[in-house]
Each structure stands twice: as C-alpha cells, then as structure tokens.
Amino acid sequence: MPSPDAALEIQKIANDPVPIRVRASGAWTFSGLKAQREQLARRLAELKNQPVDRVAWDLAGMADLDDAGAVWLAHALRGAQRVEVAPRHREMLKQVSEGMLVQRDVAGFDPLAGVVWTGQTAADSVVHLRDGISLLGQLALDIAGMLRRPREIPLRELSAGVFRAGVTALPVTMLVGFLVGIVLTYLSALQLKRYGADLLVINIVGVGVLRELGPMLASIIAAGRSGSAITAQLGVMRVTEEVEALSVMGISVTARLVLPRVLALALALPLVSFCTDIAALAGAMLVTHFTLGISPGAFIQALPQAVEVTHFWIGIGKSVAFGFAVAFVACHYGLRVLPNTDSLAVGVTRSVVAAITCVIILDAIFAVMLRNVG
Amino acid sequence: MAHGAPVPDEQYVIEIENLVNTVGANTILHRDLNLKVRRDEVLSLVGGSGSGKTQLVRVILGLKRPAAGRVRVFGVSWDDPSAKKVRDARRRMGMLFQNGALYSALTVYDNIAFPLRERGGLSEEEIRGVVHTKLAQVELDPSHGKLLPANLSGGMVKRVSLARALALSPDLLILDEPTAGLDPDRSEGFVRLIKRLREDHRFAMLMVTHDLETLFELTDRVAVLADQHIIACDTLEAVRGMDHKFVQNFFGGDRGRRALQHG
Numbered sequence: 157m158p159s160p161d162a163a164l165e166i167q168k169i170a171n172d173p174v175p176i177r178v179r180a181s182g183a184w185t186f187s188g189l190k191a192q193r194e195q196l197a198r199r200l201a202e203l204k205n206q207p208v209d210r211v212a213w214d215l216a217g218m219a220d221l222d223d224a225g226a227v228w229l230a231h232a233l234r235g236a237q238r239v240e241v242a243p244r245h246r247e248m249l250k251q252v253s254e255g256m257l258v259q260r261d262v263a264g265f266d267p268l269a270g271v272v273w274t275g276q277t278a279a280d281s282v283v284h285l286r287d288g289i290s291l292l293g294q295l296a297l298d299i300a301g302m303l304r305r306p307r308e309i310p311l312r313e314l315s316a317g318v319f320r321a322g323v324t325a326l327p328v329t330m331l332v333g334f335l336v337g338i339v340l341t342y343l344s345a346l347q348l349k350r351y352g353a354d355l356l357v358i359n360i361v362g363v364g365v366l367r368e369l370g371p372m373l374a375s376i377i378a379a380g381r382s383g384s385a386i387t388a389q390l391g392v393m394r395v396t397e398e399v400e401a402l403s404v405m406g407i408s409v410t411a412r413l414v415l416p417r418v419l420a421l422a423l424a425l426p427l428v429s430f431c432t433d434i435a436a437l438a439g440a441m442l443v444t445h446f447t448l449g450i451s452p453g454a455f456i457q458a459l460p461q462a463v464e465v466t467h468f469w470i471g472i473g474k475s476v477a478f479g480f481a482v483a484f485v486a487c488h489y490g491l492r493v494l495p496n497t498d499s500l501a502v503g504v505t506r507s508v509v510a511a512i513t514c515v516i517i518l519d520a521i522f523a524v525m526l527r528n529v530g
Numbered sequence: 531m532a533h534g535a536p537v538p539d540e541q542y543v544i545e546i547e548n549l550v551n552t553v554g555a556n557t558i559l560h561r562d563l564n565l566k567v568r569r570d571e572v573l574s575l576v577g578g579s580g581s582g583k584t585q586l587v588r589v590i591l592g593l594k595r596p597a598a599g600r601v602r603v604f605g606v607s608w609d610d611p612s613a614k615k616v617r618d619a620r621r622r623m624g625m626l627f628q629n630g631a632l633y634s635a636l637t638v639y640d641n642i643a644f645p646l647r648e649r650g651g652l653s654e655e656e657i658r659g660v661v662h663t664k665l666a667q668v669e670l671d672p673s674h675g676k677l678l679p680a681n682l683s684g685g686m687v688k689r690v691s692l693a694r695a696l697a698l699s700p701d702l703l704i705l706d707e708p709t710a711g712l713d714p715d716r717s718e719g720f721v722r723l724i725k726r727l728r729e730d731h732r733f734a735m736l737m738v739t740h741d742l743e744t745l746f747e748l749t750d751r752v753a754v755l756a757d758q759h760i761i762a763c764d765t766l767e768a769v770r771g772m773d774h775k776f777v778q779n780f781f782g783g784d785r786g787r788r789a790l791q792h793g
Contacts, residue, residue: 185699186651193651222699224652227659247730248663255662256655258672395634495680498635 184225317420337439390490425479624695
C-alpha cells in the first residue's frame with residue numbers, strides 16, 4: 157500500500173511562546189512531493205522567514221523520507237530549535253543538513269587569468285611540439301633498426317594496414333575523384349570555350365588532377381577516415397591501458413603501434429591517389445565528350461602530350477609524404493589521449509583537423525620547392 | 531527476515547519466470563530459469579564461471595532481451611508499452627557495476643548529480659545537498675567531488691559508483707561483484723559500508739559475488755545458478771547442505787571453510 161503524498165499542517169496558537177506548530181505527514185519522497193510541490197515549497201518558504209524560536213516542528217508522523225524530501229526539510233529546518241523526528245529519519249535529516257552546509261566553490265575574478273591562460277597554452281604547445289619531435293625521432297630510429305633487421309618488419313600489420321587504409325577507401329575516394337573531375341572539367345570547359353581554347357582543358361585538368369587534386373583529395377579523405385580511426389584506436393588503447401601494458405612488457409610502442417600504421421598509410425595513399433587520378437580523369441573524359449565533343453580516344457591520346465609524366469610522379473611522391481604525415485599526426489594525437497572519453501573525442505577531432513592542416517602546409521611547401529619541375 | 535514464508539506477489543521486486551536466454555545464434559545459456567527477489571531481502575547469485583550470472587543480470591536490467599520467458603522488475607516488464615512505467619521502474623533501481631562504470635569525462639560530483647539532473651524536479655542547490663549527502667554516506671569528503679574518475683583509487687571508484695547508484699534512493703540495488711579488485715581490508719570496509727547503508731535505507735539487494743566473506747556478511751538468501759537454471763534459492767544454511775558438485779566445491783572448499791570460520 158503506497159504512503160499518502162507529503163502534507164504539511166500548520167497550526168497557529170495565539171498567546172503561546174511557540175505560536176506556530178508544524179506537522180509533516182505522508183511520504184516526503186520525490187514521488188510523494190510531486191503532487192503538492194509548489195504549495196509545499198511556498199509554505200516551507202514562509203516558515204523559513206519566521207524566527208526559529210517561534211516554530212515547533214513535528215516530523216514524527218512522516219511515513220517515508222528520501223533524499224529529495226530531506227533536502228526540502230533540511231532547508232526549512234536550518235537553525236530550528238524544536239524538532240521532533242522519528243529515530244529512523246533523524247540520521248538522514250542530519251546527513252542531508254550537513255551536506256547542504258558544504259559551501260560551493262565559486263571561482264572569483266582573477267585579473268591575471270588571461271595571462272595565465274596564454275602562458276599555459278604556450279607551454280602546452282611547446283610540450284606538444286617536443287612530444288611530436290621525440291615521436292618522430294623514435295620513429296626514425298625504429299625504421300633504421302628495422303632496415304638493419306628486416307625480419308622485424310611487421311609485414312602482417314603492414315599488409316592489414318594497407319588493406320584497411322587503401323583498398324577499403326577506394327570506393328569513396330574514387331567516387332569523390334570522379335565527381336570533382338566532372339565539376340572541374342565542366343567549369344573549365346565553359347570558360348575556355350569562350351576563347352576558343354577548348355583543347356587546353358586537357359592540360360588544365362590533367363596537371364591539376366595528377367599534380368594537386370588527386371593527392372589532396374586522397375589525403376583529406378584519408379585524414380577523415382584512416383586518421384580518425386588510428387587516433388580513436390590508439391586513444392582507446394590508452395584508456396584501457398593497453399599502451400602501458402606494451403611498455404611494461406618492454407615492447408616499443410612506436411615500433412609496434414606507430415610504425416606499421418605510418419608505413420601502411422605512406423604505402424597505401426599513393427595507390428589510392430593513383431586510383432583517384434584515374435576516376436577524376438574518367439569524369440573529365442566524360443564531360444569533354446559531351447560538352448566539347450572530344451572523343452575518349454582523342455582525350456587519351458592528347459593527355460600524354462598535354463601533361464608531362466613528371467606531374468604524375470610529383471603527385472605520387474607527395475601522396476607518400478601526405479600519407480606519412482596523416483598517419484603520424486593521427487598516432488601522435490592518439491597517444492596523447494587521457495583516460496577519459498572527453499579527451500578521446502577532443503583527440504580525434506584535433507587529429508583530423510591537424511592532419512588536414514598539415515597536408516595543406518606540406519602541399520604549399522612542395523609547390524614552392526618544385527615550382528621549376530614539370 | 532522470515533525466510534521461506536509465503537509472500538504475496540507484490541512483495542517481489544524481481545520476478546523471472548521460465549526464462550530462456552541464448553548467446554549467439556544457437557547456444558542456450560539459461561533454460562526454464564525461475565527466480566524471485568523479495569522486497570527488503572539481500573539475495574546473492576552464485577554460480578561457476580561461464581554459468582551466465584552477468585548475462586542474467588543484463589536481462590534483469592533490460593540490457594538484453596531474453597529468447598523466451600518473463601522478466602518483471604517492480605511488476606513491470608521491460609517491453610511494457612507504457613514508457614512511463616518502464617522509466618519509473620528503472621528509476622527505482624540502482625546498479626553497481628563491477629568496474630564502476632563512472633563517466634570518465636565527468637567529475638565525481640557530476641557523476642553523482644547526473645541521475646538527479648536527468649530525473650529533474652530538484653534545483654541545483656537541492657542536488658548539491660543530495661550529492662554531498664551521498665558523498666558523506668559513502669565516507670568520501672566533499673573535496674573528492676572535484677576529482678575525475680581517472681584520479682580515483684579502485685576503492686574510491688566503488689564508493690562513488692555506489693553513491694551514484696543510491697542517488698535516486700532506489701528500492702532495489704543490484705551489485706555485480708562489489709568487492710572485485712579490492713584488497714581484503716578495503717573489501718571488508720566496503721562490505722561494512724553496504725551493510726550500513728542497507729540498514730539505513732532498507733532497499734532490496736541482488737548481488738552477484740564470488741567472495742564468500744561478502745556472501746556470509748550480507749546475504750539473506752542464496753540463488754545457485756548451475757546447469758542452465760537456478761538449482762536452489764534458499765538460506766545459506768539450506769543451500770550449503772545441498773548435494774551438488776558446484777555447491778560442495780563452492781562452500782566446502784578451503785575458501786568456504788575459511789569464510790565460515792570468519793563468519
């Protein structure tokens with residue numbers, strides 16, 4: 157049989173040293189308070205305004221009391237002198253009253269907070285950079301060690317990584333490449349047609365796709381797809397202390413976890429980039445056929461004459477560097493994840509953003525360095 | 531507590547009837563499993579490794595759908611069409627997971643406040659009062675509220691998890707291996723804490739445990755899960771006398787004798 161809802165009976169006695177008598181009954185629980193919530197809150201607030209020596213509380217009639225009810229009562233009872241309560245509820249009321257006395261920490265205004273934040277952020281960035289450099293150094297040492305002892309090359313992990321980052325990424329990268337090829341060619345053809353320079357579209361699209369767009373598209377998709385997966389995987393391994401377990405067993409974390417992923421993406425990305433190039437050029441071929449009347453055969457014949465093979469090799473070479481950079485950044489952020497889910501989410505987001513930024517910076521550097529090539 | 535006396539149906543907080551539970555496509559884990567947990571009792575579930583204790587708890591919690599049979603908690607089945615009934619039943623129970631299952635991105639304070647905020651109906655100041663009460667009840671200092679779960683020791687994780695499980699003043703507390711991973715001293719302290727909280731708040735308890743000392747300290751009745759169903763559900767004394775290989779090994783081995791001496 158459920159207890160009746162919480163109720164408060166207030167009796168006023170004239171000419172009495174304690175003129176207000178309050179009697180609580182029913183279930184002072186979260187569900188018992190629901191029905192009369194507002195009315196009870198109002199009456200308790202009124203009683204709180206009375207001088208404490210003028211109110212006598214009789215809480216012995218309460219059928220039930222939980223934390224929610226105790227919080228309400230403890231608030232009203234603060235400082236009360238005359239309280240009658242059943243022994244089974246006394247301890248809970250006492251605990252809740254003590255709990256409510258704990259002061260909330262309110263951070264005051266700190267005029268130097270901005271300076272502290274700037275300093276802290278700068279210091280964190282330095283630590284970040286230092287960790288990145290040390291990971292890169294360790295990776296170089298591991299690669300050197302692996303070249304000295306070829307039997308230690310993690311072939312199984314490498315082939316699994318190439319499959320995951322390469323083969324499974326092909327449908328999406330090729331689709332994107334094909335669509336970008338169509339858009340780029342269509343827009344270029346519209347402009348070139350005006351000047352009667354229709355055939356130049358093959359030069360523009362050929363160089364653009366093979367040297368820039370193919371590797372960039374493949375890298376950006378790899379950063380979002382493989383990079384986030386690497387960060388999440390290593391991050392979860394950090395959360396579950398699997399990374400620490402490797403270190404304790406004397407196994408190099410970089411050799412076991414970072415190296416296979418970095419090498420796999422550095423190997424897979426040129427292949428993905430090559431397939432993206434083909435898809436984008438197929439899109440271009442389709443558009444030139446329908447808009448400029450250049451047949452696929454003529455397009456294929458004109459392409460090697462219009463575009464030097466150097467552009468293709470530059471694109472493939474850049475893809476290797478981009479793959480290395482994406483996987484390296486992803487591993488770096490993955491290994492920095494703290495053992496909580498929030499840090500994991502932040503790590504994955506930052507990893508993807510940093511990897512894409514890194515790819516664009518590298519591309520700019522390559523563009524300047526190779527400006528006279530091809 | 532009067533053991534073995536007939537109890538009307540509304541006195542049961544958990545009712546499982548003819549449960550069939552499977553793992554994967556064809557493997558039957560539980561068959562014709564029946565179990566009832568009474569209001570105000572502590573029932574311990576024991577069974578060998580792989581007997582499906584945790585899977586049974588998952589079914590009770592509504593985290594796993596049974597292949598057949600009926601599971602009701604506070605008289606409500608988890609597939610009840612009334613979402614309110616299901617939600618109300620859920621809010622009447624607390625769960626202490628084996629590894630704490632604290633939200634790693636939230637502080638201790640926010641972990642305990644989480645169910646209170648989700649339920650609504652209390653102001654932030656009232657929630658603060660309840661959270662500090664719960665911290666005090668599990669013998670933690672208010673200053674621990676600022677810590678993240680990653681900064682807590684194993685014993686503290688258990689205490690915070692217990693505080694969170696009790697945040698909504700549940701009528702039923704389910705504990706999965708409450709003392710797993712604790713050293714004997716901490717384990718003893720944690721069992722004492724659970725015992726005291728139960729005495730104060732009188733909630734029903736279903737406890738999965740391998741720890742015989744915990745079992746002897748807290749339990750009113752023991753349910754033994756073996757051979758795909760509950761082979762016995764009775765007082766410790768009655769169960770210990772059973773002629774079954776698992777029961778004899780479990781209670782009659784060296785650990786059982788040691789626990790009996792301490793008990």
